[in-house]
Amino acid sequence: MIFETFPPALILLFAAFMAVISRPNARAIILLAAPLITLWAIWSLPDGVLITTRFLGYPIEPLEVSPIRRMFATVFTIMAFTGALFSFRTAKTAELGAAFAYASGAVGVSFAGDLITLFIWWEIMAIFSTIVVWCGGTEASRRAGIRYAMMHLLSGILLKIGIEGVYVHTGSLDIQAMLATNLDTWLILIGILINAAAPPFSAWLPDAYPETSPTGAVFLSAFTTKTAVLALILLFPGEQVLIWVGLYMIFYGIIYALLENDARRILAYSIINQVGFMVCAIGIGTELALNGAALHAFAHIIYKALLLMSAGVVLYRTGMRKCTDLGGLFRTMPVTCICGIIGALAISSFPLTSGYTTKTMISVAAEQQHLVFVWYMLAAASAGVFLHAGIKFPWFVFFQKDSGLRPKDAPWNMAAAMIFFAFLCIALGIYADPLYAMLPNDAIVPVYKPEKVVFYLQLLLFSGLAFFLLLNYMKRTLTITLDLDWIWRVAVFRAGDVVYDACTAARTAMEKTVMSFLKSGQESLDDLSERDGLILRATSATGLACLYAMVLLTLYILVYYLD
């Protein structure tokens, strides 16, 4: 087999390069074939460290395979394929190339056996995902892209300092389970959590993703946050702080999505909400919980991409993404509407969808560890997901009111991509065994017990009842909701203005004092020179220059001796 020691990420990276330089027809073939070859390569790799070499004198392992790594690489590659199918006819060439390089970064992180390799692929993701954001092509996307890049470069810097610290203190660059116990490990944890959109750095995600092109957001939703989830599974399983970080993300996502008017921002907030479930599970840290996190990441990539495809088609056909502008689109967009609803049911983990067969593991893990509070919070959050994404998104986009818009349904390739993912959402909900077979161990629980199904049906359907009874309280308004990024988008500048004004005032006052002092000095010198004409017989300008020089020299001598 030729692929037994070949890094699959390089196939996607090469395809990205070829796609940019080739003609449109060849590009389509490259973009659709490369992920399939990559999948074959991924599944040809045996477990274990397959490549060891040296980089700048450090021992590195660019290719390490384990079941969980293979699982993430698989879903990243499926995503690259479906994303390409969805976008190859409409997206810019630069966007397609960048998206594939970005996907290769995600696959590279999945198989990174050491922290240096991880860091390199991490930065490749940061660079190319920024280009995907910029391909939105608007002034808003240009600005959002700069903010996005700054956030991810910060993540990379913290990660790098942490990695250096770990190497200096332990002498090992291996990717192995650690706990956040000292500055090195905390920096690595924070660097990863920034990419997971954890607080206080959550705002970059709803800031950047909605400003991308209709196709760009589909790619972005999959890779950055989920590679962060994989990195957390590999490096910080059972790190307690993650339980609380995860719970915060879960409720942050729900509350902000409830307040949001922009349909794509609603979906962006719900990414943070869903990643919160995974982060919380990694914090719980049992085998079942980690399996739950990995399974949920797999299912999430598929249904979230499906939801963003559905919102992307609406944006592509109408040019609109605000709930206040949309509504009633089910009449002319049945395929987009039904696929959107399937994605919405899956994200809500409705029985018979992929969300149900994966997320249920996480709450069972909390139950088994007797984390009573966490379990209640996860149950409330499950209800909240149905509220903010499961019903709110399809309701306001496709039903709600008649906006008068009668757009055409999705083009054939976009419809095909959506139907494929909608099929996977349901197939993995009915028969999740292929997914379970990818796990590193058999720590799973049966989810289709009658009492469990009834539990979730009651929980979700009564959330639905709450939605429609409280509809009057959820009227959409033309507003955004301030987030912590307000600090560096507004407060810092306002503080800067205050400091600038204060400095200007101080400088003016000082100038006045100094000038009046100099004036009085010059006047007394003038007096001297007028009286006997011996000390200073020069123009006042040279006199002043001499005085300055004298004062400076005196100061210099004083400082020299005082030091």
Next chain:
Amino acid sequence: MARSSKKSETAPGHDHWLVRPENIRKIWIGSIIVLAITVALELFTGTAGHFHGVDEWFAFPAVFGFLSCVAMVFGAKVLGNLLKRKDDYYDL
């Protein structure tokens, strides 16, 4: 449900069967029946509770789901009063 609604009835306000008031009424009635069934099913399956607390009470998920959503909607409303701005806030 009213599947015979073809072009003949497409008067203003009567465009699609799904948005007609009489059908919305039927959907509400149907939904309430489904809700009642999901609660009734618990009589046969028993509770999924685990902690020997309120989670084992009859119809706990229904009540808990409903109340959590009410709390989240009003919680969001309170927060919204503090944090909502016009959507061109950052563009200025």
